[in-house]
Amino acid sequence: MEFGPHLMLAVLEGAVTAAVLALMASGLSLVFGVMRVVNVAHGQFFMLGAVLAWAVSSAVSSALGGGAFGFVAAVLLAPVIAGALAVAADLTVLKRVGYDPERTIVATIGLLYILQQAALMTYGPEARPVAPPFNDRLALPWVAFGPEGPRLIWPWGLSITSYKLFVMGAAAAVLAGLWALMTRTGIGLVMRATQLDRETAQAFGIPVERVYAGVFGLGAALAALAGVLIVPIQQAHYLMGGDALLLSFIVVIIGGLGSLGGTVIAALLIGLSDGIVSVFFSPTLAKILATLLVALVLVFRPEGLRGKAAR
């Protein structure tokens, strides 16, 4: 394959990574932005989404036969279950330590191990696939310039599956919904007021602890949804949360802590560079470059691309 189509293929693969990463990192960013809690267990909610997707789709498929019902049920149920678990963790652990930044880090490390080991004990150590609801291969065109001028060609191997296109579209739709929730609704207004000044928010009747519980649940639900969407592409495994958490931290630091727009931009940057560098060089080099980028951001722009400098 020539360089141009090869690059396009790499960009498309990177865009799928970026879409899933943006969903997951936006949850992490939301939790930090509103609650000032660094949720070390965030990757486990991603894993939980993938594992629940397998469990739900297996159960529904065996009850109703094959088809897309299992996946649809997983998309609807897994984020709700993960979100409910996160709310329970917030009310029973984070609230009790007063949302203190240091103590919540230790608490979420504990939550990380509880979720991971619970998955190992119940789901097991195997990696298991979930069938995508649709997976047609769509050939993509390329413009070739010949003596007769430009013309469309269909290079062999230049294609994408309909499921990967769906992942990109679904992530974009959910992120647009999240943006609308934050900027266009009363719930978003309350969340932003809490983010800006917790004490004054309380002095104006905002039940801050309830807002925190909701935000922690929403963040976990976004991670779980990312896990559900990725599991037909990668397999579900109880250790899959570690890498996802690391990449999410990279994205959130580059984008600016608590900035949704910055998170999406950084996810695109990291996802696309990961796709392109992985295709043309190696996945290891892609990870090295992402880590180097974080180091550069921390040195030259510690507040991130869209974050606000501390005053």
Place this chain on the structure above:
Amino acid sequence: MLEVRNIAAGYGPVRVLRGLSLTVRPGEITCLLGRNGAGKTTAMKAIMGLLPLSGGQVLLDGEDIGRLPAHEVPRRGIGYIPQGRRLFADLTVAQNLEIGMRCRKSPPEVRDRVLAMFPRLADRMGQRAGTLSGGEQQMLATARALCLAPRVLLLDEPTEGLQPSMIALIRDTVLRLRDEGVAILLVEQRLDAVLATADRAVILETGAVRAEADAARLRTDPDLLRRHLGV
């Protein structure tokens, strides 16, 4: 009527209020005075439920609100204008007012009335609060608290850093609210403002009341304040 009975509160192990008692009556402006560190702002926060009480009671029309979750206190009708204004700087003027409106589900007429008191805000509804001038920020902080349609209003140094015309506007607003029957507790450092507005003055020292005086005594013996405050 707001009654504070023998409350104790502080920050962690540091006790700031040590048995503070005072009463704020409807249609009356009570000024809370004291040197830096006497506990004026701490008293405001304790009344608002923002600091836990380690003793005593806060009664609003007979109901003990001292142990309620902090967000329930403003819902009972206590408005708060904190020191330094504490606006939601990244939200617009309209959104800051909306936060006040949502607290007690105030009808739209309340906002219309508040905007009629501060017409300059009506022209800046889409502007971010953090970009307003100091005087406009104080107007917004006051307007936001009035959107609760409060029965009791706590103001913590509302004229701090303002130009004279703005101080006059805030003073007129406070007097108007007093005349409408709102119970007002005012922390104020400027003695001329205290003498011009206060119906009663309560002087704090190390977290407890050292002296009290009504308006008549304040005006006939203005040195009273100077003696207690050392100014």
